[in-house]
Amino acid sequence: xxxxxxxxxxxxxxxxxxxxxxxxxxxxxxYGTMFxxxxxxxxxxxxxxxxxxxxxGDTARAVGPHFxxxxxxxxxQTFNLNKKSLTLNLQSEEGRAIFRKLAADAHAVANNLRGxxxxxxxxxYAALKDVNPRLVCAHLSAYGRDNERAKWxxxxxxxxxxxxxxxxxxxxxxxxxxxxxxxxxxxxxTMMAVGLLAALADAERSGLGRDIDVDLxxxxxxxxxxxxxxxMNENDVTPRAPYGAHPTATPSQMFRTADGWMFVMAQLPxxxxxxxxxxxxxxLAEDARFRTPADRRANRDALTAELEAVFRARxxxxxxxxxxxKMPVAPVNSLEDAMDNPFLEETGMIDHxxxxxxAGIKVLTSPIKVDGRRLPTQAGPLLGADSDxxxxxxxxxxxxxxxxxxxxxx
Numbered sequence: 001x002x003x004x005x006x007x008x009x010x011x012x013x014x015x016x017x018x019x020x021x022x023x024x025x026x027x028x029x030x031y032g033t034m035f036x037x038x039x040x041x042x043x044x045x046x047x048x049x050x051x052x053x054x055x056x057g058d059t060a061r062a063v064g065p066h067f068x069x070x071x072x073x074x075x076x077q078t079f080n081l082n083k084k085s086l087t088l089n090l091q092s093e094e095g096r097a098i099f100r101k102l103a104a105d106a107h108a109v110a111n112n113l114r115g116x117x118x119x120x121x122x123x124x125y126a127a128l129k130d131v132n133p134r135l136v137c138a139h140l141s142a143y144g145r146d147n148e149r150a151k152w153x154x155x156x157x158x159x160x161x162x163x164x165x166x167x168x169x170x171x172x173x174x175x176x177x178x179x180x181x182x183x184x185x186x187x188x189x190t191m192m193a194v195g196l197l198a199a200l201a202d203a204e205r206s207g208l209g210r211d212i213d214v215d216l217x218x219x220x221x222x223x224x225x226x227x228x229x230x231x232m233n234e235n236d237v238t239p240r241a242p243y244g245a246h247p248t249a250t251p252s253q254m255f256r257t258a259d260g261w262m263f264v265m266a267q268l269p270x271x272x273x274x275x276x277x278x279x280x281x282x283x284l285a286e287d288a289r290f291r292t293p294a295d296r297r298a299n300r301d302a303l304t305a306e307l308e309a310v311f312r313a314r315x316x317x318x319x320x321x322x323x324x325x326k327m328p329v330a331p332v333n334s335l336e337d338a339m340d341n342p343f344l345e346e347t348g349m350i351d352h353x354x355x356x357x358x359a360g361i362k363v364l365t366s367p368i369k370v371d372g373r374r375l376p377t378q379a380g381p382l383l384g385a386d387s388d389x390x391x392x393x394x395x396x397x398x399x400x401x402x403x404x405x406x407x408x409x410x
Contacts, residue, residue, distance in 0.1 A: 014370060015040040015041035016040035018041040018107045018108070019044065020042065020044070020110060020196075021102055021103060021106050021108070021109045022045055022046060022083075022111065023090060023123060024058065024110065025112065026060050027156070027186075028156070028184075028188045029112025029140050030060065030189070031185060031186050032188075032192040032193040033083070033189075034080060034083070035368070036197075037081065037082035037083050038082050038365075038376075038377065044084045044085075044086050044390065045080065045085045045381065046088050046090065047085055048087065049087035049088065049089055049384065049410055056087060057071065057087070060075055060079060060080075061073055061076045063075040068355055068357040077353075077380045080381070081353070081378060081379065083380060083381055084381055086390050086410075087383065088409070088410055089408060090121045092408075098394070098410075099122070100122070100128065101394050106135065107134070107135070107136065107200060109135060109136070109137045110138040111123050111140070112139075112140035112189075112192075113141065114142065115139075115142065115143060115144055115145040115146075115152070115215070116145070116151045118139050118145065119145070124211060129209065132209070133207065133208055133209060134207055135209040137211050138192050138199070138211075138213075139211065139214075140192045140215070141213070142217065143215050143216070156183070156184040156185040158216075159217050159220040160183075162220070163224060165184075165224075166178050168238060168240060169240070171240065172242060184223075187219050187220075187223060191214045195214060241253070241300075242301075242304070246265070249266070249297075250297045251266050251296065251303055251307060255307060255308050255311045256312050257314065257316040258314050258316075262311070262316045262329060262331050263332055264323070264328075265327070266327065271327040272296070273285060274327045278327075279307075279319075281307075289302055290303055350362055351363050351364075351374070353377055354379060355380075361379060363377060363379075387401075387410055
């Protein structure tokens with residue numbers, strides 16, 4: 001689990017004492033606030049209450065196919081570890097009044113609603129600064145809150161399509177291909193958390209909060225990075241390359257082996273030398289077609305054929321054992337092999353949490369370490385699990401809370 005300084009485990013987590021209210025749903029926003037919750041912040045997840053005893057809550061609770069109980073999915077656990085749940089109808093005047101009471105003692109408010117909704121629901125700094133001038137209000141939307149698309153709904157896959165990700169992914173002669181995961185959601189949620197933390201640091205210095213905005217399409221466009229700049233400045237359009245190859249470095253791509261695939265990355269000249277020597281083909285370094293990086297790039301197909309003829313003679317495990325630690329190399333794992341990788345257990349990336357409906361759920365814990373240790377992990381909350389305690393702390397007695405539930409406010 002890593003070396004830890006004496007006594008360091010007794011220190012509070014970095015965000016202990018911070019309270020963050022989050023009107024969030026599905027993936028991007030909850031992914032970002034989960035980092036804050038695992039770093040010690042009290043993240044209160046504000047969810048729609050059930051109607052007539054049914055439904056309610058983050059839509060992620062109902063995403064199948066695997067459930068712990070009705071309306072409590074394993075999918076939901078992915079994004080909501082370490083949080084609290086408060087049911088509150090923000091469409092109602094009384095619900096918004098309760099939210100304002102909570103905001104008075106909070107450090108930040110986050111949401112990932114459609115761009116036109118934060119202002120309507122009173123989740124902006126302008127709407128809340130009178131109760132708490134230090135409050136940070138972080139907004140994650142599909143297209144932003146200040147343009148003609150503010151009312152448009154949007155999801156990760158749409159952003160991958162519009163920002164150009166799909167056009168760069170897949171084999172040259174195949175159709176455009178999306179990522180196998182919702183990477184734009186994850187990136188945007190992380191960016192929201194970074195912006196929120198930066199604004200919190202400023203609020204502590206200045207005594208004033210502010211709005212922080214990030215949107216899925218802007219985040220996706222930003223991630224186009226160097227291919228985007230190459231095109232904008234040099235009119236250079238990065239093409240797809242076979243075997244998932246790097247656009248410039250060669251060989252840096254997948255190769256077939258006797259029983260599967262592996263990824264080999266000879267990004268630097270020293271790794272090219274290691275590769276050809278270790279696989280017993282040192283003469284390739286003197287081949288005129290492959291002598292320099294430019295030569296190798298110009299003759300990528302010929303080099304691929306030479307190397308693949310070698311790699312296909314032995315299974316993936318043989319080549320990984322031969323090359324690991326000497327140059328960048330990895331097996332192309334199936335989902336099963338990736339999640340069963342013993343290295344994840346050894347490094348503490350897989351944790352076990354107890355949920356009211358199942359003990360020992362395996363989860364992927366935070367990739368962040370503090371003082372050499374993985375962060376503590378708790379199961380995501382049942383819908384409204386913390387409503388009574390949170391409302392009681394605001395001064396509502398049991399009868400008042402019961403009335404709020406009866407009226408559909410909570």
